[in-house]
Amino acid sequence: MASIRFRSNKWQARVSRKGEQSLVSTFQSKEDAERWARSIEVEWDRGTYTNTHQAQKTNFGELIERYLREVTPTMRGVKEDTIRLKAILRKPIAKVNTLLLNSSRIAQYRDERLKEVSAGTVIRELAYFSSIINQARREWGINIANPVLLVRKPPSPQGRNRILTYEEEQKLLHACEPKANRNIYTRPFVILALETAMRRGELLGLKWANIDIHKRTAFILLTKNGESRTVPLSTRAIETLQGLPRSIDGRVLPINFAALETNFKRARDRAELLDLRIHDLRHTAVTRLAGKLPNLIELSAVTGHKSLSMLKRYYHPNPEQLAKKIA
Known part of the structure; x- marks a missing residue:
């Protein structure tokens, strides 16, 4: 039911109905107030009314x-x-x-x-x-x-295909050698990233309780795609893990994201690899593993990719090696 009244030099319309929130609005003329009230009642009858009262009060x-x-x-x-x-x-x-x-x-x-x-x-x-x-x-x-x-979204940027060469790897590892004002976990992080193809967050969240040295595996409880997986560890990865001190909080690499980012960038600059990013280590690792695990199902089980299309974004084979395979 609608009621119209003149108040403070304006016409106020109030529309009420059982089961609906009462609505009030003011207008300069009585005709506008009546027109608005009728339109609300019609929308209620049709079930098409949308209450924007809360939206009006929210930025x-x-x-x-x-x-x-x-x-x-x-x-x-x-x-x-x-x-x-x-x-x-x-x-x-x-x-x-x-x-x-x-x-x-x-x-x-x-x-x-x-x-x-x-x-x-x-x-x-x-x-x-x-x-x-x-x-x-x-x-x-x-x-x-x-x-x-x-809204039209900007074109998606072309995926990176930066692969670290073995020569560049040695330069980077040398630049990561622990010295004064250098974090001791930067170098192990780089090695483990290249050996396991694990994501940055997965490595930083890895705990000793999830590592089985005898079975040569690391269990990741929660991954980016929402599924757990077990990652095989190479001999080099095992040796790196065995050389690490044990942290009181149980983490393998007790360093936070910001500290790792800062230390990695400094090492990268010392090695004069200015175009290198942390995530490029995963690209490199997947490409190297592809040479050892040509079966894509096995490769995806290690890297954690759920689809071939996603894996393809990270897999960058060497054209020269492919040429040798088809010779």
């Missing part, structure tokens, strides 16, 4: 903050996701009301960010936006459209 930054509190802690990449989302909170788009968060504003954000960061970073941030908005729509009762779905 995008508030959605991000709630996502950080309730959703991010349940994700495996909680640390990196938290850092990235908090950075977005400092952007002007965080102050935009959710009802005004349309495709035009998202596209503007995309174009501005492309001037500052890579296309890959922008694609990741747009994925965050979409995930946050969908969470708000589905579970928080905030009725807004997802404008990200209408």
Whole structure:
């Protein structure tokens, strides 16, 4: 039922119905108030009404903050996701009301960010936006459209194919030799990454309790793809592990992400391998393992790739070696 009254030089319309939240809005004319009230009642009758009251009171930054509190802690990449989302909170788009968060504003954000960061970073941030908005729509009762779905994403950057040569490996390991102001775990990390093809996070989370020296295996309980796997250890990997001191917290490499990143970059610069990244070690390891494990099923069991298409992104065979195979 609708009621119209004149209040404070404006016409106020109130629409009420059992089972629905009462709605109130003000207008300059009585006709506009009546028209609005009728439209709400018609939408209620048809079951097409969308309540945007909560959305009107919420800006995008508030959605991000709630996502950080309730959703991010349940994700495996909680640390990196938290850092990235908090950075977005400092952007002007965080102050935009959710009802005004349309495709035009998202596209503007995309174009501005492309001037500052890579296309890959922008694609990741747009994925965050979409995930946050969908969470708000589905579970928080905030009725807004997802404008990200209408925005063209930047072309995906070409995958890296940087492979470390054996000569470069020796230079890098020499630059990682523990000396004053150098972390003793950087060099073992590099060797284990090259020998096992394990991801950075998997190596940093590896514990002595999950290593069986006699069976020459390392068990990874939680991987990026959500499945556990057992990684075989080469003789070199075993020797490296046996030379490590035992940490009180049970980790094989008790060094955090930031410290590893800093120490690796310094070693890389000393070795004059300025284009090298930590993740390139995994590319190198997969390529080397492919020569020893030509069976792709066996190779994927070691590397943890769930599909051939994903494995192909990391596998970069030497054309000269392939030529010898078909000679």
